[in-house]
């Protein structure tokens with residue numbers, strides 16, 4: 184088993200810094216419930232220190248670093264992460280409980296984010312605008328200054344990469360508050376950033392509880408932009424706190440994403456993707472495909488095929504690298520079980536479920552994946568984000584009903600459409616209210632290059648791709664009169 188350090192401190196001004204309170208948070212291994220490390224418990228005093236360091240960097244060395252040099256630092260950082268994939272992947276896997284290969288995939292994705300944003304740093308430019316005679320008007324994109332990043336526990340490295348990678352490429356100095364449940368990899372990633380050449384203060388990490396360090400970051404008047412990924416309730420609170428000092432926010436708040444399968448779909452291609460979209464990371468993925476909408480003519484057949492796949496799924500400790508690992512913590516396990524109990528109490532039946540290995544450690548947070556069929560659209564399981572390995576199947580009669588069901592959700596993050604009919608693909612893609620639509624695929628393997636974000640309760644603003652750089656900059660218009 185990986186020998187991780189037992190104590191993790193904040194990372195401010197390129198050095199490890201102890202919590203001002205002197206207190207720590209126990210880090211639990213979701214695979215067995217054991218405490219294997221301690222994390223600095225940050226408070227407002229630590230956030231203040233990090234914001235001061237970031238401001239100094241933004242106004243100083245980092246602010247004067249040219250885009251090409253910022254890009255080179257990010258590119259070097261990506262290479263260092265790529266060299267450390269085995270270490271980072273194992274740490275992420277232990278900290279989150281995800282199967283080892285998913286931890287390794289996350290580390291590789293992080294390297295790719297730095298590579299992508301390293302390449303983009305010197306390609307972000309403004310425009311000239313035709314105006315009256317005797318004027319030249321141009322726009323330039325400037326960094327916000329100091330950006331805050333509140334990161335959840337499900338994909339610490341990937342979400343750090345997409346948000347901090349873009350913010351740094353655009354020239355911001357960052358203060359990051361990762362989730363208390365899983366963030367160890369990020370401390371190591373920050374050390375690699377310093378090694379790659381990030382000057383002190385460009386990147387600062389304060390660990391701690393959401394209600395303490397997270398709230399202090401959202402409240403801090405020295406923060407110029409906040410990027411938040413997490414639950415709709417906390418997102419609302421963060422946006423309200425930021426509004427008190429007119430700080431813009433980007434919110435990525437999860438989803439209840441539909442996969443819509445028509446009669447003419449290639450089921451052989453669709454089936455493994457439908458299953459993976461809900462079991463990856465034990466369903467704790469904002470873009471999980473948690474609703475499958477199936478045309479009446481193939482409903483029974485596809486539900487039967489899904490049931491066969493679900494019955495073969497196995498759940499075990501992160502190191503056993505099975506189909507699913509444990510959930511992140513006791514609270515999440517309880518939440519998923521409550522949803523399943525409520526559904527069963529309301530008359531729904533579990534059509535198929537996978538199995539937890541019989542010899543898993545007693546203290547782990549294991550939940551077998553479940554498939555529920557014929558779930559009506561007014562059921563809680565159809566409407567609410569479970570954030571666990573629970574897939575609901577619902578039948579539709581025609582395209583109009585498929586679209587209506589897809590949009591019958593408070594969320595709007597991602598959708599998948601499976602059909603060979605090109606005109607129908609485009610009608611559905613245009614009609615669905617989400618930030619991304621995938622036609623005959625789902626998730627595009629993470630898609631570092633693809634703008635990502637939601638509508639409705641899934642949030643607003645876009646991360647990933649080149650588009651993210653616009654969100655991490657502010658546009659200045661310069662009008663020069665020269666007649």
Ligand code: NAD
Pocket residue numbers: 333334335336337360361362363391392393394396397398399401412413414415417418420421435436437438468469518568569570
């Ligand atoms: P959360 O939204 O409370 O936490 C996300 C991040 O926000 C963490 O870093 C947390 O420390 C921080 N935070 C919490 N309270 C804060 C506050 N008052 N001010 C500033 N930051 C604060 O999510 P959770 O409690 O860890 O999980 C609850 C549910 O959220 C899950 O069941 C799931 O539905 C959803 N979730 C979604 C995503 C996603 O990717 N969209 C990720 C994690 C959780």
